[in-house]
């Protein structure tokens with residue numbers, strides 16, 4: 436089983452399951468960094484809030500992130516500058532900087548034990564072919580007043596041609612921060628429920644949120660679910676990708692804390708350290724592919740391990756995990772009400788989600804309290820940017836269309852259940868219908884329809900995470916069909932075939 440170092444080391448929360456009817460002002464779906472920070476701020480300003488988390492607090496993408504907080508972005512500020520303009524890129528950096536400052540204030544105010552520290556962020560090239568990227572980022576960062584330095588070597592056993600250093604960025608254990616903050620939310624104004632998955636949201640006079648054992652009605656809803664649940668036109672402008680991470684104990688060859696990004700390698704695109712007791716770990720992150728569109732998912736872990744051992748003296752790989760992110764078509768997240776329906780979203784964070792999650796909470800808190808927020812328009816969810824989105828929009832939606840074409844009746848991955856190895860899944864055609872069939876460790880076969888319950892794409896078996904992943908909009912389901920993440924509300928439809936090896 437994959438498991439992140441953050442989820443494995445953070446204190447667990449213990450909030451109840453929703454088993455009642457509650458009427459409230461604001462319902463928040465999702466207990467990651469966006470949902471919990473929004474709940475904290477809104478409760479503090481006196482709003483009545485209910486937070487519903489499908490699993491456990493910080494048990495989703497927040498707990499699978501890098502734990503890095505920074506003003507820059509993975510697409511590079513100079514790309515935002517060329518796609519939008521200088522002012523937009525500057526505002527992105529400034530707004531993200533304010534979010535990092537808020538995390539620091541909350542950690543200090545509540546003494547949250549999450550290893551928060553200010554560290555530098557580095558971007559480096561290994562050969563002079565990518566020096567231009569560094570030079571452009573140096574120019575962009577200098578324009579926005581970020582505290583930068585140009586370097587030609589780093590305290591890393593990696594070859595460096597050119598690098599930029601930006602001081603004053605930050606790292607923490609994101610799961611420990613979110614769990615710690617959830618415990619500090621004013622209980623008089625906010626009730627939190629775990630293991631309370633929302634199956635349905637109905638738009639009546641108020642919004643009605645249903646779980647298996649309870650109901651919440653609310654005037655407004657925040658979908659802090661990474662990508663909005665249900666069917667939204669916006670999903671044509673959000674593109675789901677996965678990225679991989681490993682953590683291994685350093686035997687020797689320590690290097691200073693920092694966020695190290697490489698411009699060139701497919702793998703080890705990001706490096707950092709984390710200390711647990713007397714042990715220091717190196718975290719190596721990289722690999723990148725569209726959700727549900729790989730043949731061999733485990734190869735990413737193997738490649739990361741190979742790279743870790745090439746550069747560092749490490750013992751065994753103790754943690755390995757992957758995480759999902761959604762790239763926005765025009766390079767900026769969508770935060771706010773996407774249409775006039777009292778449902779607010781915060782999505783399209785790319786791999787910069789921890790900082791954008793906190794920023795979303797700040798923006799939504801201001802909006803709900805009638806306060807002006809200087810970043811609201813920059814990130815507004817209802818924006819339409821056909822020119823800035825065109826290139827990505829066309830490329831990514833052709834990709835989605837191809838996934839539907841692949842789903843036409845055709846060859847299955849296995850002709851019989853006997854071809855499925857223990858612990859693996861395959862798509863099998865049964866009576867002209869595609870089934871997602873998983874064989875568990877006891878040899879028991881679990882059958883469900885392979886048709887994604889969001890918008891009918893055929894799911895793909897992810898051998899690294901033991902999940903069914905949808906290549907169209909990124910819904911993911913457990914091996915036995917339950918929803919893990921993504922826009923789908925409902926599990927894969929069960930199919931009955933009593934077959935045992």
Ligand code: FES
Pocket residue numbers: 887888889890891892905906907908909910921922923
């Ligand atoms: S996530 Fe949209 S069809 Fe599967």
